[in-house]
Amino acid sequence: MTIGEPAAAIEARLAAAEPYRPDTIAxxxxxxxxxxxxxxxxxxYKRYTGGPRQDDxxxxxxxxxxxxxxxxxxxxxxxxxxxxxAALAVRYxxxxxxxxxxxxxxxxxxGPVFEQAAWALVEEHRRACGDAGAGVEEASGSLATTLLxxxxxxxxxxxxxxGDSPAFLLRGKxxxxxxxEPERFDGLVGGGVDALPRSAGAAFASRCSLESGSxxxxxxDGLAMPLAGGAGEVGATLARELARPPDVVDFARLLDxxxxxxDDDRSLIAVWGPAR
Amino acid sequence: xxxxxxxxxxxxxxxxxxxPEPPEPVTTPVGEPATTPPAGPAAxxxxxxxxxxxxxxVEPEPSPATGSKPGLxxxxxxxxxxxxxxxxxxxxxxxxxxxxxxxxxxxxxxxLIDLRDEVAKHPLIGKKVRFGIITFAETAQTRLELSxxxxxxxxxxxSPRGRGTSYASALEALRQTIPADVALLKGNGYQxxxxxxxxxxxxxxxxxxxxxxxxxxxxxxxxxxxxPNILAFGVGEADPEVIGALAxxxxxxxxxxxxxxxxxxxxxxxxxxxxxxVASAExxxxxERTIEFEKPEGFVQLDAPLV
Numbered sequence: 001m002t003i004g005e006p007a008a009a010i011e012a013r014l015a016a017a018e019p020y021r022p023d024t025i026a027x028x029x030x031x032x033x034x035x036x037x038x039x040x041x042x043x044x045y046k047r048y049t050g051g052p053r054q055d056d057x058x059x060x061x062x063x064x065x066x067x068x069x070x071x072x073x074x075x076x077x078x079x080x081x082x083x084x085x086a087a088l089a090v091r092y093x094x095x096x097x098x099x100x101x102x103x104x105x106x107x108x109x110x111g112p113v114f115e116q117a118a119w120a121l122v123e124e125h126r127r128a129c130g131d132a133g134a135g136v137e138e139a140s141g142s143l144a145t146t147l148l149x150x151x152x153x154x155x156x157x158x159x160x161x162x163g164d165s166p167a168f169l170l171r172g173k174x175x176x177x178x179x180x181e182p183e184r185f186d187g188l189v190g191g192g193v194d195a196l197p198r199s200a201g202a203a204f205a206s207r208c209s210l211e212s213g214s215x216x217x218x219x220x221d222g223l224a225m226p227l228a229g230g231a232g233e234v235g236a237t238l239a240r241e242l243a244r245p246p247d248v249v250d251f252a253r254l255l256d257x258x259x260x261x262x263d264d265d266r267s268l269i270a271v272w273g274p275a276r
Numbered sequence: 277x278x279x280x281x282x283x284x285x286x287x288x289x290x291x292x293x294x295x296p297e298p299p300e301p302v303t304t305p306v307g308e309p310a311t312t313p314p315a316g317p318a319a320x321x322x323x324x325x326x327x328x329x330x331x332x333x334v335e336p337e338p339s340p341a342t343g344s345k346p347g348l349x350x351x352x353x354x355x356x357x358x359x360x361x362x363x364x365x366x367x368x369x370x371x372x373x374x375x376x377x378x379x380x381x382x383x384x385x386x387x388l389i390d391l392r393d394e395v396a397k398h399p400l401i402g403k404k405v406r407f408g409i410i411t412f413a414e415t416a417q418t419r420l421e422l423s424x425x426x427x428x429x430x431x432x433x434x435s436p437r438g439r440g441t442s443y444a445s446a447l448e449a450l451r452q453t454i455p456a457d458v459a460l461l462k463g464n465g466y467q468x469x470x471x472x473x474x475x476x477x478x479x480x481x482x483x484x485x486x487x488x489x490x491x492x493x494x495x496x497x498x499x500x501x502x503x504p505n506i507l508a509f510g511v512g513e514a515d516p517e518v519i520g521a522l523a524x525x526x527x528x529x530x531x532x533x534x535x536x537x538x539x540x541x542x543x544x545x546x547x548x549x550x551x552x553x554v555a556s557a558e559x560x561x562x563x564e565r566t567i568e569f570e571k572p573e574g575f576v577q578l579d580a581p582l583v
Contacts, residue, residue: 004360004361005360005361007400007403008399008400010399010400044400045400045558048399048400049558077558187501188458188468188469188470188501188502189362189467189468189469189470225362225467226359228359228467231358232358232359232360233358234359259361260360260361260403261361261362261363261403261404262361262362263400
């Protein structure tokens with residue numbers, strides 16, 4: 001799918017990453033009355049250079065509480081193994097939320113969730129470099145990643161983030177920021193991003209209600225940038241195509257739209273609320 | 277984009293049917309976030325067409341790209357809120373004083389041609405970068421308005437001119453040009469990344485230090501929303517202290533190694549400018565640093581420890 005001026009057509013190179021990083025992942029299904037679609041696609045630039053996808057996502061179900069736990073992460077490109085950082089962060093964070101639910105917590109205590117995800121990055125860095133004394137700063141140099149996590153139980157949504165991966169509620173054609181804010185059109189882009197493990201304490205959280213007819217969107221800035229708050233043609237296209245949950249593969253293809261100058265990795269988890 | 281976490285938590289989603297309560301942060305940020313929202317009122321979303329740059333001491337010059345409008349100025353203007361792309365403005369600010377005559381200025385011209393050709397060949401970065409050229413001697417001239425580097429872009433040929441070396445006029449030209457360019461890009465529907473300036477000089481300013489220092493302070497003023505990253509390069513007789521002062525960060529100041537060939541150093545500088553353009557465009561979406569740059573061969577980074 002092309003939205004606006006297309007990006008250049010290129011032949012994608014396989015990514016020589018260790019561990020293996022597929023170009024695209026797509027997932028989806030229903031659970032606890034919720035319908036979920038999830039995809040993470042490698043950006044055009046990394047397809048051109050042969051770099052690995054540095055975004056990742058994770059879905060986890062907590063059966064006892066009927067909770068869907070979802071996370072997306074965007075590895076910081078300046079960090080040499082941030083693809084692994086993103087993969088670890090989403091898995092450890094969703095597991096940390098599940099452990100809290102096991103303990104019967106009524107609401108998520110986000111501080112420990114981000115701390116545990118950050119700690120997983122430090123541990124991996126220590127293992128990889130063989131330095132048991134390596135700390136957060138060293139791990140930030142190799143595994144830095146943003147992290148956005150949500151716990152959805154019925155229509156109750158708890159969501160928290162470190163960094164610039166935003167969450168939105170989409171109602172009709174309107175995108176409301178839940179965590180993060182729409183692209184501002186009045187300032188310059190860039191200037192820094194909070195990331196794990198360094199900024200584990202900089203998490204911000206929010207709650208919202210996933211009413212019938214609304215869709216929770218968790219995404220990385222590879223989508224948030226062209227979405228730009230949802231007022232333009234990317235927002236209109238997504239809103240139209242997500243009015244009903246698409247087929248899983250179609251969802252990934254939708255996320256992989258071509259648009260000139262937007263060639264970063266993109267990840268999106270969409271959750272449709274319970275029917276009335 | 278780079279979300280401003282505290283403000284977004286305060287703002288919350290707009291009100292409406294079924295809209296959640298304004299979110300409450302459950303954790304407190306440790307220290308200040310890495311970024312703060314830009315101060316001041318919103319930039320005009322209405323398209324703004326600035327007049328040609330005419331800063332004091334700046335001689336306007338017709339665009340050398342006669343017959344082909346630079347990319348920035350082309351295209352339909354888009355309605356407010358509709359974003360069509362993202363761009364990184366980059367400016368080369370080069371010394372055209374008489375001391376650059378001969379091989380040095382030839383190396384600059386060849387470097388610019390190579391830069392254009394390499395970027396034009398690249399399938400992805402050409403659309404993401406806009407490049408402008410300002411030169412200075414006793415006055416500054418905008419020699420290339422901010423443009424897309426396509427293979428048919430006609431580049432100016434730099435040649436030594438005038439008497440004197442006025443850094444103040446070059447800095448003033450940037451101060452005037454950058455906000456106008458950013459406003460125009462935004463008016464055309466672009467998300468604009470923080471501009472970068474590559475400043476190259478082979479000598480000392482021939483004006484009172486207070487004059488260029490005042491212009492530099494204006495350009496670096498934190499309240500100047502479009503203040504650029506400035507990478508400064510000294511070759512020939514340039515003063516390391518002056519070059520270091522120009523750079524927007526200590527790690528962005530570079531001096532040619534003593535005894536090296538000026539023309540050779542300029543060629544290395546130009547190659548590094550190209551590499552920076554490619555690396556910065558690649559990481560444009562991430563924003564952890566807007567500008568990517570590695571020290572060119574034949575230069576010393578001024579904040580490096582002395583040996």
